[in-house]
Amino acid sequence: MVQYVGTYLDASFAALSDATRRGVLEQLGRADASITDLAVKFRMTLTGMKKHVGVLEQAGLVTTEKVGRVRTCRLGLRRLEEEVMWIEKYRQLWDARFDELDQVVEELKRKESVNGRSKK
């Protein structure tokens, strides 16, 4: 289930595990921005923001382009398809697992009620 997208998923889930980086993606979803804009917006040093953008870039979620002194960031081509696919498949397993446990509980309740009646 995971083999073909394993490395993508490692990098993108790691990129998404930080509130600032998720914020940067939301921001770039509205408009392109320079690293300086983003640093100001998120009240962060330029160095700190460069690191976050680097993590997003390595995961393919952001691309950057330097024109003169300004590095502009925009959303990358990855639309988190594989990530959603993984989570959806996991949720199917989760649902099936909890349904199974519900059935076991129901079965135990049923037996208990039969035993209770036979003891009367």
Place this chain on the structure above:
Amino acid sequence: MVQYVGTYLDASFAALSDATRRGVLEQLGRADASITDLAVKFRMTLTGMKKHVGVLEQAGLVTTEKVGRVRTCRLGLRRLEEEVMWIEKYRQLWDARFDELDQVVEELKRKESVNGRSKK
């Protein structure tokens, strides 16, 4: 968009950023397992597997229960609802952003073709 689930999301996306941990979740989606079972299955030391399970447990994705010497792992109650919600909202932004860029490109093409014709 992120504030109310920020801390959940940090922990759960970080938990999902490792292929072994994703594999453990898939495995527990099929049946409960002891840490020893999981260590054998994923060809890992007991210490290594304990760490992975600890990360999943902290993110609320797994619960464990020790009976005698055996610690049994099962899926936690979190069904990754907030994670899917975040990604879905992001994809809406992504789609809108790329639609916008497509329109800019179309507009440029249209102008170019008008200019081309007027030069003839």
